[in-house]
Amino acid sequence: MRKILEIIADLTPDVTQSGAEAYIVPRDKFNAAAKALKNEGVRLAAEWASDDTPFGEGFSVYAAYSAPKGYLVIRSKVPLEDQTFPSIVKKFTAARRFERQIHSLMGLTPINNPDLRPWIKHEDWPAGACPLRKTFDAREKLPRVEGSYGWARAEGEGVYEIAVGPVHAGVIEPGHFRFQSVGEDIINLETRFGYVHKGIEKRFEEMSWIEASRLAGRVSGDSTVAHQLAYCRAVEAAAGIRVPERAHWIRALMVEIERLANHLNDIGAISNDTAFSFLLYQFSILREKVLRASFEAFGHRLMMDRIVPGGVNSDLDGRAAKAILETIDNVSVEFERLVRIYEENPSVEDRVFGTGVLTPETATEIGAVGFVARSSGVRMDCRVDAPFPPYNRLSPRVTVLSSGDVHARTWVRIEEARESMRLVRGILEGMPAGPVSVSFSALEACSSGFSAVEGWRGEIIYWVQAGPDGSINRCMVRDPSSVNWLSIERAIKGNIVPDFPLCNKSFNQSYSGNDL
Amino acid sequence: MLRILSQILRTGVVTEPLPPAEESRITVAGAGLEEEVTRRFKRSVTVRYVDAGSCNACELEASAMNNPVYDCERFGIHLSASPRFADILLVSGPVARNMEVALKRTYAAMPEPKLVVAVGDCGYNGGIFGCSYASLGSVGNVIPVDVYVHGCPPRPSDIINGILKAVRRDL
């Protein structure tokens, strides 16, 4: 990291930030910093803005980079008189949507970003509505205005368009997919989201730090535990509190159970999309067993609202630990039987191998995270790269495949499900005794905190900032989906239309986590 | 093939009896259908699901309704891919402003007679997201709702009970 920092001139440490190394650079050096970091092979993890008018200043724009051994946050201040900043899209593909989002919701203009079509914000919003600004009243009802969206177009003989969504045929979340096809072949896919935008980031600013952890648990319900953990870790970093050891272990236990339950669900669902419904039903039985054990141990099937700033609000007793262990013992045996059936089924094989390939080059270029990245040759996992207790003790095994197809994404998840079962056993065995929470009161004015947690989809990032009165001034959420959604557009090219549901399922990104 | 067959035999029947409706928190809001119509449904209904802005946990539990443990089909509850064939619209989430038009259109695409079941605390009153520039709150603010199923998220059995309650008021 030192070396990287020497390359960037005019860096001053940002003492208000915790949880990552943080520096302020003059605004005109924001993209020079990006360039220097890009040359070092660093990944852009997130880019966002904050409205600093409560501090008597203008705005700030931030870029978080994942460097070897931790994260680096580069901040530039944006004055009220000139609400622009230099775009970094030329260096980082992931910045495209981050910057469209900053432009749409915070109203800052990235200079030299060629695509400023609204993102999350739909075309029927009034042009000047920037909800993340302090001057915007969250209770204000937005009138609908006339507008249109500049879709990418393809023309030529035999080219036709298929528009799908927002309401889909299955029980899934809403989003819009627009294909340009020739015959059955997809030549281009453009995705558009924002349908389930609920104003979550704005809503955070109306809540107390404690209450807000419930909201974090509802950013993407299938990942409720990991989101609450990421939120709480950011708050704890900003507050400088140390969580008791046992709380760390209970948190990790829940994160791994959540990973297992989702992987079980999706391995079955992917098989179902190859028309092998047998495995869907079988895997869904296993998932149900895991959810019931969670209910028994934590009083909620999805383990919502158990992680709070300062620790966890429910301890684990011997009976609960036993229930979990028995379930894992039972599920792991069944799981191995089902995996053999998956492996030996030629009709599944025929559909999943070579389908929806995300190449390692593309995965690196777009900055993909989580199992999507690991299925495309990118070795990354926050549990290993930026470990916190108990992961520093448990050393999770990371599986990486390089074929980037539907099979790779399924197989990586099969291996991760196995690994989670191993970790759950290890956690139950090694869990230390002691208290499970410390009291959390308030944040110091102007402090901010950063965190990254490996949820089942991948790296979840939170960045929280306290205002001059210590309350929430900004809570930035970056679900893995915000970057991984870019991958489906790239992976689908050259595939046939009927394979789209299967490909999409193999990525299974969150709409709610993306739309916020 | 042998493996599949022996797995089926080993699994057996895992479907459980449905807990009584009293164990679910349900609010009946609409007038319901005429008795004659519900009698003709014979409790066999086709359901179209729309996520109008949920956090996706409600949707997870709604799809679990169809797993072998809950097996909603045994009660004649069949999930449909299109609103054109649906008797019941199952809606989760607060209604996101960006989904309002799509939700209204889906409702309009359904043939009469039709019922709406709103799933989750968000569907009831907007839940934690409340009402704002981006969230219109309760599903009832956008389309007429017959039954609300409470919970965050409600259990799969609660959702089944809610649907049954919509077609059979005497439950």
Ligand code: SF4
């Ligand atoms: S009721 Fe709860 S689980 Fe359902 S959408 Fe709302 S927040 Fe999510």
